[in-house]
Amino acid sequence: MRRTVLLLSLAAMTLTSCGSKKKIAELEAKNKEIQDLLNTATMKLNTCLAEKNSLTDQVDYLKKNNSDLHNTMATLSSKDAANVEKSLEMIKEKDLKITRLQDALTRKDSVTLALVTSIKRAVGINDPDIEVNVEKGVVYISIADKLLFKSGSYQVSDKAKEVLGKVAAIVKDKPNFECMVEGHTDNVPIKNPVLQDNWDLSVKRATSIVRILQEDFNIEPQRLVAAGRGEYIPLESNDTADGRARNRRTRIYVLPKIDQFYDMIEKEMKNQTK
Template sequence: MKKIMLLSATAALLLSSCVSQKKYAELEAQQKETQDQLNTATVKLNSCLDEKERLNQQINQLSNQNSALLNNVGDLATLSKKEAENLERSLESIKEKDMKIQRMQDAITKKDSVTLALVTSLKGALGNLNDEDIQINVEKGVVYVSISDKLLFESGKYNVSERAKEVLGKVATVVKNKPEIEFMVEGHTDDKPIRNAVLQDNWDLSVKRATSVVRVLQEEFGVEPQRMTAAGRSYYMPVATNETAEGRAKNRRTRIVILPKLDQFYNLIEQGMKEAK
């Protein structure tokens, strides 16, 4: 009977880990797709800038030709009708490109402003904590909050400590004030193997730590569950070497990943393009 119960518990843990990994893979694919869209928008912006430069060169060339004609004849009437039309078309084209570029830059500026406001709010809420215990940084428009293992959990455990709940409460206050954002909680371990009656390996430990954090945010601080995803990374994304105690301590962490709303960013660009026409 004990063997059957143990096998059932192990199967449940494996199923939980698989579901978390599948969900994480879907989110990772979605983030890659939105990053590709951002790269495409950047290429279009660079293309507009190149086109503007080409048109400016054309304007300069026409202006030089016009100056030469005026110098030779001394009369504005020598400017041909065709050249005047070319000059007018070039000026209109530059004006249109300027409007499109400005709309794109406005959208990028607004997105950066939202990210900056979020980082400022998080740092303001968590500013009194040691930099070794919690770090906030931005990479490619994504905000990461990394919390050390020693602040959240006891060694080899996945129950959130009472001291850590104070930190999570501050994070919850910030994200609850920004209902438009979604985020993922990632569990990370070092490479020291673990196995007991509850945990099969480091995958299990990382996933259960992530779900523990999500559960605290939902049940104790009222964060909407549909805005959160729990995922485990085991020891496969280290930030330091696992050959030293200091490195392993850095690798044992929980990371909150604020997922960017890139669809809103592209809506701003598309709206700007329509208005520029």
């Protein structure tokens, strides 16, 4: 009997001990979790404190700058203040002039776009050897020389007059524009009793077209300009036959007179002041 009681007591003590260890383990785990949360909160608090100090420094800096500015303004004499105001007015005036000039240039670009559209419609020829385009704000018609001249010649072919007639109609429709004819050649040397070099050929081709525009289509000569560029502005390499063919061309520019362009800008600026 005594032995049985002793065994029961030992069993009770063992169970009690196991329960205590489990409870301790749970408490230790809970303690670790709370410690981790505390560490995280501490880190966030330190970050917030650092940000607060930085913002406080910035506010102090801005307050000092504001105070310095007020002090500077307070020490300005009436003459200095007037000079500052005058300078600000000059800056505003320059900004206004720049804005008006930009508006005038935008208007010129619109005129150029409209001109390209009207020229393409007027030419009405679907031919890869005739190109209507814009370069540096200037509208031009580029015609391959095989449509205008025989090789090495500056005599305009009869077939070319159909194209030149359409060009003349465009120029007539724009009485405030000038027409510049510009000849280009390849780099194949040419020399004969009439032509000294490609300079001569390019210029004579330009003057031949100018004469037709004047004599056959009654374009006022004061609106016409003849120019030659020789071989010196090629579109492609002269090493191939196709490249040389592309380089032999005549460009006809339809461009506003420079004084009219400035008049257009001046009118635009006047309109802005109304």
